[in-house]
Amino acid sequence: MRSLTALTENISSTPLIDSVTEPFMFPKLTAEQIERIAAHGVLRPITRGEVLIESGRYDVPFFIVKAGEIEVIRPSALDDLLIAIVRKDQFTGDISMILGRPALMRLRVSVPGEVVELTRDQMHALIQSDAEMSELLMTAFISRRIELVTRGIGDILLIGSAQSTATYRIKEFLTRNGHPFKYLNIDRDADVRDLLDRFGVDGGELPVLICRAGAVLKNPANQEIAECLGFNERIDQAQQRDVVIVGAGPAGLASAVYAASEGLDALVIEACSPGGQAGSSSKIENYLGFPTGISGKELAERAHAQAQKFGASVMIAKGAAGLTCEPKCHGVRLGDGAIISARTVIIATGARYRKPPLANIAEFEGAGVYYNATFMEEAQLGDGDEVIVVGGANSAGQAAVFLARAGRRVHLLVRSDSLSVSMSRYLVRRIEETPAIQVRTRTEIVALEGNGHLERVLWRDSTGAVTSQNIRHVFLMTGAVASTAWLDGCITLDSKGFIKTGPDLTRQDLAAAQWPLDRSPYLLETSRPGVFAVGDVRCGNVKRVASAVGEGSIAISFVHRMLAELGPISSAPPVGAYLERPNINVGV
Numbered sequence: 115m116r117s118l119t120a121l122t123e124n125i126s127s128t129p130l131i132d133s134v135t136e137p138f139m140f141p142k143l144t145a146e147q148i149e150r151i152a153a154h155g156v157l158r159p160i161t162r163g164e165v166l167i168e169s170g171r172y173d174v175p176f177f178i179v180k181a182g183e184i185e186v187i188r189p190s191a192l193d194d195l196l197i198a199i200v201r202k203d204q205f206t207g208d209i210s211m212i213l214g215r216p217a218l219m220r221l222r223v224s225v226p227g228e229v230v231e232l233t234r235d236q237m238h239a240l241i242q243s244d245a246e247m248s249e250l251l252m253t254a255f256i257s258r259r260i261e262l263v264t265r266g267i268g269d270i271l272l273i274g275s276a277q278s279t280a281t282y283r284i285k286e287f288l289t290r291n292g293h294p295f296k297y298l299n300i301d302r303d304a305d306v307r308d309l310l311d312r313f314g315v316d317g318g319e320l321p322v323l324i325c326r327a328g329a330v331l332k333n334p335a336n337q338e339i340a341e342c343l344g345f346n347e348r349i350d351q352a353q354q355r356d357v358v359i360v361g362a363g364p365a366g367l368a369s370a371v372y373a374a375s376e377g378l379d380a381l382v383i384e385a386c387s388p389g390g391q392a393g394s395s396s397k398i399e400n401y402l403g404f405p406t407g408i409s410g411k412e413l414a415e416r417a418h419a420q421a422q423k424f425g426a427s428v429m430i431a432k433g434a435a436g437l438t439c440e441p442k443c444h445g446v447r448l449g450d451g452a453i454i455s456a457r458t459v460i461i462a463t464g465a466r467y468r469k470p471p472l473a474n475i476a477e478f479e480g481a482g483v484y485y486n487a488t489f490m491e492e493a494q495l496g497d498g499d500e501v502i503v504v505g506g507a508n509s510a511g512q513a514a515v516f517l518a519r520a521g522r523r524v525h526l527l528v529r530s531d532s533l534s535v536s537m538s539r540y541l542v543r544r545i546e547e548t549p550a551i552q553v554r555t556r557t558e559i560v561a562l563e564g565n566g567h568l569e570r571v572l573w574r575d576s577t578g579a580v581t582s583q584n585i586r587h588v589f590l591m592t593g594a595v596a597s598t599a600w601l602d603g604c605i606t607l608d609s610k611g612f613i614k615t616g617p618d619l620t621r622q623d624l625a626a627a628q629w630p631l632d633r634s635p636y637l638l639e640t641s642r643p644g645v646f647a648v649g650d651v652r653c654g655n656v657k658r659v660a661s662a663v664g665e666g667s668i669a670i671s672f673v674h675r676m677l678a679e680l681g682p683i684s685s686a687p688p689v690g691a692y693l694e695r696p697n698i699n700v701g702v
């Protein structure tokens with residue numbers, strides 16, 4: 115039987131990452147750069163064995179090694195692991211410092227010497243003011259994190275099963291939040307049971323997440339995971355914000371980047387993970403500036419880090435459950451009842467997947483039924499597995515092309531007569547040129563069968579004939595409905611549930627909503643002054659990443675105008691105070 119440590123990683127006395135040969139992760143600073151940075155901090159000696167940073171600590175300092183060496187160690191309940199050695203002219207740090215999350219690693223001096231030390235705030239100020247250092251540090255931080263995620267080296271261990279929907283959910287949550295973790299599959303490795311015994315966990319309690327410091331979470335909700343990992347620990351919920359942005363898809367993240375970079379106090383509230391629908395795309399090829407495409411996850415990670423670099427706060431796994439419609443102020447109510455006060459609000463809650471009316475669909479979600487097609491879902495497939503993709507829009511086309519790359523047979527089921535009705539020409543052409551993809555028009559799934567995992571799919575074609583095939587994986591890309599139920603009638607919607615803004619709001623809409631101002635609503639403003647809507651959630655929006663990003667950034671110019679109307683905080687009438695004015699002028 116293998117040892118417990120062998121199950122989790124290969125322990126070695128040499129560092130896992132060689133900092134000498136990794137110029138992106140561990141660049142060497144020039145003497146001039148070090149001098150420039152040193153002006154922001156202090157110079158101090160370091161002694162052998164000194165722990166400069168303990169894992170789990172917040173607001174950790176940033177170090178540049180002038181002489182000596184610092185070990186980067188991943189402590190664990192099982193064994194410590196030497197990740198890298200930071201040498202002369204190199205610097206410490208990881209994206210956690212930017213995201214305001216606790217440190218993943220312990221930093222211990224192995225060779226005494228001297229460092230330049232900056233507090234987290236000093237380091238933040240540096241990257242906001244020095245473009246060259248910003249690029250250098252952010253590239254290193256992001257590369258280091260990507261390496262950890264790729265190698266599965268983190269401060270948590272997930273033990274689960276490929277057959278389990280909950281395991282899939284947790285893996286997706288961690289992956290989309292860019293948090294590195296080690297995964298052990300109980301189906302593939304019987305020795306994992308010894309590990310479970312060690313933590314006092316019964317096989318029936320899977321999936322289990324073993325957090326830093328040994329906290330054991332049995333089938334935790336996303337919110338519990340976020341709490342355990344300290345994602346939201348440093349966010350002050352009592353503070354009134356210039357702008358609260360609900361949703362961290364491309365639209366919400368773009369708003370956050372522009373708001374924070376223009377000096378506004380911005381808070382983003384995200385029900386699940388940053389990236390929204392775009393975060394589930396395997397490759398976005400039509401977004402300006404990425405000629406070879408970019409995965410939605412990477413785009414989301416970069417945007418998330420960018421927003422936080424400028425000082426926006428991003429709250430993870432906390433959904434908005436309501437907008438307070440009282441006349442005195444804007445407030446976004448969270449699921450736990452807490453209310454975040456805001457001078458302006460941007461709604462960027464996008465849309466969520468439409469589910470076909472199949473009675474047992476929930477049983478197979480994550481265990482054969484998926485709403486994304488990325489490397490994560492692909493890892494669930496066996497060699498040569500046939501798959502079904504359902505849908506006729508770009509997301510389905512991308513998924514079919516992505517999944518057929520390895521010659522895998524893909525059935526693309528479309529309700530309409532042809533793909534060209536709703537898919538971009540470039541994707542239709544790519545599908546036509548991929549023999550592994552079989553397009554089945556006017557066809558829909560009528561039943562899913564299986565025991566614990568999807569095993570069989572039944573579909574009906576245009577002749578009415580029903581076919582049954584042993585297929586274990588179905589990717590549903592069947593469009594989305596607006597995420598507006600949480601607004602509970604507070605904001606004017608169109609007949610399909612999307613938010614009306616600016617010129618789409620008719621006189622009747624404004625009268626019904628008691629629009630209180632002399633002016634008309636701004637372009638992206640809803641039926642409530644100071645509340646804006648951007649991206650897929652907005653009626654009339656073109657459902658694309660570029661339009662979401664564009665609207666998210668434009669909205670900030672209207673936020674500035676609204677804040678100017680309100681005046682300085684001390685003398686500002688609360689936004690809703692307008693509602694008390696007796697003469698309603700709906701001058702649109």
Ligand SMILES: Cc1cc2nc3c(=O)[nH]c(=O)nc-3n(C[C@H](O)[C@H](O)[C@H](O)COP(=O)(O)OP(=O)(O)OC[C@H]3O[C@@H](n4cnc5c(N)ncnc54)[C@H](O)[C@@H]3O)c2cc1C
Binds near residue numbers: 463
């Ligand atoms: C698989 C796929 C592939 C795609 N590929 C492309 C492509 O190649 N090119 C392209 O241009 N477009 C593509 N799209 C469309 C594009 O992703 C969307 O148009 C874009 O993501 C919309 O951005 P958004 O920010 O408006 O909304 P979303 O991306 O839907 O993000 C909304 C966010 O709000 C959060 N949220 C919802 N409700 C709440 C709440 N109550 N409280 C807090 N948070 C909440 C959600 O969790 C989500 O993160 C694709 C879409 C999919 C699904």
